[in-house]
Each structure stands twice: as structure tokens, then as C-alpha cells.
Amino acid sequence: MSLQTASIIPSTISIYKEEKSNASLKETGFFGVAISSHLKAEFNTLQIGRQSFRRKEVSIPTIKAQTAAATPAIDQPAPEGKKTERKGNVIITGASSGLGLATAKALGETGKWHVVMACRNFLKAERAAKSSGIHKENYTVMHLDLSSLDSVRQFVDNFKRSGRPLAALVCNAAVYLPTAKEPSFTAEGFELSVGTNHLGHFLLSRLLLDDLKQSDYPSKRLIIVGSITGNTNTLAGNVPPKANLGDLRGLAGGLNGLNSSTMIDGGEFDGAKAYKDSKVCNMLTMQEFHRRYHEETGITFASLYPGCIATTGLFREHIPLFRLLFPPFQKYVTKGYVSEEEAGKRLAQVVSDPNLSKSGVYWSWNKNSSSFENQLSKEASDAEKALKLWEISEKLVGLN
Numbered sequence: 001m002s003l004q005t006a007s008i009i010p011s012t013i014s015i016y017k018e019e020k021s022n023a024s025l026k027e028t029g030f031f032g033v034a035i036s037s038h039l040k041a042e043f044n045t046l047q048i049g050r051q052s053f054r055r056k057e058v059s060i061p062t063i064k065a066q067t068a069a070a071t072p073a074i075d076q077p078a079p080e081g082k083k084t085e086r087k088g089n090v091i092i093t094g095a096s097s098g099l100g101l102a103t104a105k106a107l108g109e110t111g112k113w114h115v116v117m118a119c120r121n122f123l124k125a126e127r128a129a130k131s132s133g134i135h136k137e138n139y140t141v142m143h144l145d146l147s148s149l150d151s152v153r154q155f156v157d158n159f160k161r162s163g164r165p166l167a168a169l170v171c172n173a174a175v176y177l178p179t180a181k182e183p184s185f186t187a188e189g190f191e192l193s194v195g196t197n198h199l200g201h202f203l204l205s206r207l208l209l210d211d212l213k214q215s216d217y218p219s220k221r222l223i224i225v226g227s228i229t230g231n232t233n234t235l236a237g238n239v240p241p242k243a244n245l246g247d248l249r250g251l252a253g254g255l256n257g258l259n260s261s262t263m264i265d266g267g268e269f270d271g272a273k274a275y276k277d278s279k280v281c282n283m284l285t286m287q288e289f290h291r292r293y294h295e296e297t298g299i300t301f302a303s304l305y306p307g308c309i310a311t312t313g314l315f316r317e318h319i320p321l322f323r324l325l326f327p328p329f330q331k332y333v334t335k336g337y338v339s340e341e342e343a344g345k346r347l348a349q350v351v352s353d354p355n356l357s358k359s360g361v362y363w364s365w366n367k368n369s370s371s372f373e374n375q376l377s378k379e380a381s382d383a384e385k386a387l388k389l390w391e392i393s394e395k396l397v398g399l400n
Contacts, residue, residue, distance in 0.1 A: 088217050089164045090351060091116040091208070093144060093201070094173025096125035099225070099306065101132060102344025103170065107351060108138035116164075118144035118155060118173075146173055146200030148187040149397055156207040167217035168351050169208055171201040171224040171282070180271035183262040190396070191255040191262040193271070197278035202285055203397040213297050219357055223350050224286045226303040226362060226380075230279030233377040243276035245379065245389070252392050283362060283376055284386040285393075290360035291383070302356070304363040305374070306346040307338035342369070 090107060094100040095117035107113040117139055119125040125141045142158060145151040159166075175196045177184065186195035205222060212220045231237040245251075246265030253260020262269045264277045283303050290301040338346075349371060350356050350363055356371060364374035379385065394400035 087112055087114045087138075088167030088352075089114050089116060090168040090170060091118050091159070091166065092170040092172055093118045093146065093204070095119055096121060096128045098340060099343050099347060100170075100172045101128050102340045103172070103347040103351070104129070104139060104344075105132045105134055106341075106344045106348035108134040110348075110352070111138070113138065113167075113352070114164075115139045116159065117141045120145045144204075146204070147175070147192060147196045149200070149203055150187065152200055152203045153207065156204065159208070160211065165215045165217065166208060166211040167215055167219070168221045168223065169205060169212065170347065170351060171205060171222075172347070173197075173201075174225070174275070174278070176275045177271035178275070180269075183257060183269045183271075183274075185256070188396075189254065189256045191257075191269070191274060193274040194251070194255055194264060194278045194281065197275070198281035198285070199393060199397055201282065202393045203399070205285070205289070206394075206397075206399060209293065209299075212299050219300065219352075219354065220298065221300040221302065221351060221357075222286075222289060223347070224282045224301075224303050225347070226283045226286075226305050227276070227279035228305045228364075230276045230283065231305075231377045231380055233375060237276075237377065241270050241273035241276070243273065243280045243379070245277055245280055245385065248385070248388055248392060251389070251396075254396065280380050281389060281393075283380045284382070284389050286362075287360060287376075287381065287383070288386040288390045291386075294359040300357050300359045302350055302359065302361050302363060304347065304350050306343035307365060338365075346371070 090113050092100050092104055092115055095104045095115065096119040100117075104115040104117055108115050115134070115138060117125045117129060119141065120143070122141055122143055129139050129141065130136075142155060143151070144155040173196070175193045177193060184192040186192055186199075188195070190199055201224065205224075209222075212222060228234050228236045229239070230243040232242055237243065244265050246267075248264060249266040250261035251264045253266075255262050255264070257269075261267060263274060264281075267273075286301050286303040293299060294301055346363075346365055346369075356363060358373070362374050362376050363371055365371050375381075391400070
């Protein structure tokens with residue numbers, strides 16, 4: 001007996017996940033404020049007539065707000081004779097659950113990274129970080145709603161005000177609405193999946209590019225999470241509805257359903273296809289970044305598919321039978337199953353491993369959990385389409 005996702009999920013349920021997660025049993029691979037509740041700053045107070053320093057710890061009262069982000073304390077240099085390795089600052093979108101949270105945990109545990117958890121729900125992200133055991137000194141929660149371009153700009157402004165140098169940006173958050181019968185829209189009126197997953201991340205990446213350029217961190221990286229389901233040279237990528245951007249006529253029209261289609265290719269709305277199309281956009285964007293900026297800046301631009309996270313919370317709305325059968329199906333039939341923890345470690349590799357510093361690569365992992373350079377489909381590697389996508393996207397987000 002085969003399970004069909006469309007028949008399992010009630011048609012009235014729409015799921016907005018801030019994570020790269022996974023979604024349909026028909027596919028081998030799946031998709032998957034704000035300020036920190038408290039910040040601590042250390043000040044060195046010079047004592048008159050003495051050459052020693054006394055360290056004081058000042059607690060900042062909790063501020064309950066969901067519209068602004070606090071300015072993190074800027075790391076003070078270590079005293080002479082006590083040189084320590086400087087932490088790299090990494091922004092991870094959608095880090096309150098799933099792949100994003102697992103990646104934040106994997107990087108935080110190394111003690112070499114400070115993770116900026118860029119999320120819509122501050123309280124959810126704060127609770128998730130604490131329950132995952134991420135040390136409070138290794139993360140900061142900041143508000144970011146990728147479905148609002150104003151929120152993206154506000155986040156970037158808040159981050160720049162923090163004074164933190166940026167070593168890496170991970171575009172992970174995603175909206176997935178596989179059973180939606182009617183489209184939902186972003187604050188600017190774009191179809192929600194493409195508007196969030198692609199246009200929101202596109203603007204975020206463009207606005208933070210200078211921060212990456214100016215950073216003196218040894219290895220600067222911009223990572224965009226892709227998907228096997230948007231890659232039509234795979235079995236999963238050929239499960240209907242297949243990703244297809246066509247001539248981008250719908251995107252050029254604004255994806256608003258008024259004077260244009262809500263779909264990139266100009267077709268009828270399909271929630272599952274909208275997600276897959278957005279992943280093709282993500283992978284094309286990564287390559288265009290690489291062509292435009294890698295040689296000049298030395299920044300590594302890469303994408304990846306970490307594997308099928310079959311036990312993600314995305315499936316909590318499914319019937320019990322689906323939740324029972326889906327993980328073993330992925331483990332023993334498709335062999336594509338990975339845990340959230342393992343997927344997080346893989347994404348953390350792409351962020352920090354010196355062996356994965358090659359730019360312009362789409363990373364995957366084999367059955368032995370060894371990384372390799374995977375091949376993108378013809379459409380997902382089309383340089384001409386990538387350029388056209390870039391130019392249209394610039395206009396839609398107000399950069400041109």
C-alpha cells in the first residue's frame with residue numbers, strides 16, 4: 001500500500017515551517033521579538049593606582065517585545081598573554097526548530113561560533129535554544145519574518161547596529177504548503193512560498209553581502225538550503241508536480257494573482273509545486289552569487305540537501321498511522337532517512353568544515369554520511385535563467 005500525502009493531510013491545513021524540512025511520502029527527500037530575553041555585558045573597570053582589572057557582570061532586565069532586536073554585546077579582546085580563538089558569528093534563519101535548531105546546536109557546541117537565531121517567534125526560539133542545551137553565551141535571538149521585506153530590512157539594520165562581524169549566513173527557513181487549495185501571500189502581496197523562501201532570503205543575502213565582504217574571518221560563507229525535490233535529475237524530483245520555472249512570466253508579474261499568476265511559470269496554483277519552484281530559485285541564486293562575487297570577495301557560496309528528516313515536527317498534524325509508518329519507510333525502503341541531529345551536523349559542516357570550502361557547490365551525502373559534490377538538474381544549473389531570475393528578483397524586492 002502506498003501513502004499519498006495529499007490524501008493524508010486535511011486540505012484545510014496550511015503549514016508555515018521556519019525550517020528546511022521534508023514533506024511528502026511521495027518524495028524521497030523532504031523539506032524540510034525579538035530580542036534575547038537577557039543579555040550580559042562585561043565591563044573592565046580600571047582601579048586607580050593598580051594595574052589589575054576587576055570584572056563586573058551587569059544584567060539587563062527582560063524586555064518582552066516582538067518587534068525589535070537587542071544589540072548584542074561586542075566581544076572584548078582577551079588580555080595579553082591569554083589569546084583565545086575568536087568566535088565566528090553565523091546567522092541561521094528558521095533556527096527555532098528542525099534543521100535550523102539542530103545546526104545551531106551543532107555549531108554552538110564547538111565553542112567556536114556565536115549563533116544569531118533569526119526567527120519569527122522570539123519566545124519559541126528562546127525556549128528551543130534552552131531546551132537544546134545551547135549555552136547562553138553561544139546564541140542571540142533576533143526577530144526576522146522573511147514574509148515581510150520590511151522585517152528583513154529591520155533585521156539587517158539591527159544586526160549592523162550590533163557591531164558583530166559576520167562570518168556566515170545560512171538561509172534555511174522555509175514555508176511549505178503542500179495541501180493548500182488557495183494561495184497565501186506575503187506582506188507585499190507575493191505568493192507566500194516563493195515570497196518567503198526565495199525573495200525574503202534574496203533580499204537578506206544581498207543586504208548582508210557587504211558585511212560578509214568586510215569580515216576578516218578566515219572562511220566566509222553564504223549557504224542556501226536546497227532540496228532534492230526541486231532537482232528533476234533525481235527520482236524524487238520527478239514526482240508530480242515537478243518543479244518548473246518556465247519563462248518566469250508569473251514572477252515577472254509579481255505572483256499576486258491579480259495581473260499575473262501566483263506561480264512562477266504562470267500556471268495554476270499548486271502548493272507543493274510552489275515550494276519546489278522556490279528551491280530551484282534558491283539553488284539558482286546560490287550559483288549567481290558565486291559567479292558574481294566569489295572571485296572578487298573570496299566568499300564561499302554553496303547549497304546542499306542534507307537528507308530526508310522523516311521525524312521532523314512538520315508531520316505532527318498527520319494521522320497516527322502516517323507518523324508511525326513514515327520513518328521506517330524512509331529508513332528501510334528509500335534509505336534516505338536522517339535524523340534532525342545528523343542533518344544539523346551536515347549543515348554545520350558546510351558552514352565550518354575546511355574541506356567543504358569550495359564555492360558554487362551543491363553538497364549531498366552518501367549512505368556512509370560522506371559528503372560529495374552533487375549535480376544539479378538542467379534547470380537548476382541554467383546560467384541564463386539564473387541571471388533573469390536575479391534581475392526580476394532585484395526589481396521585486398526594491399533593489400533595482
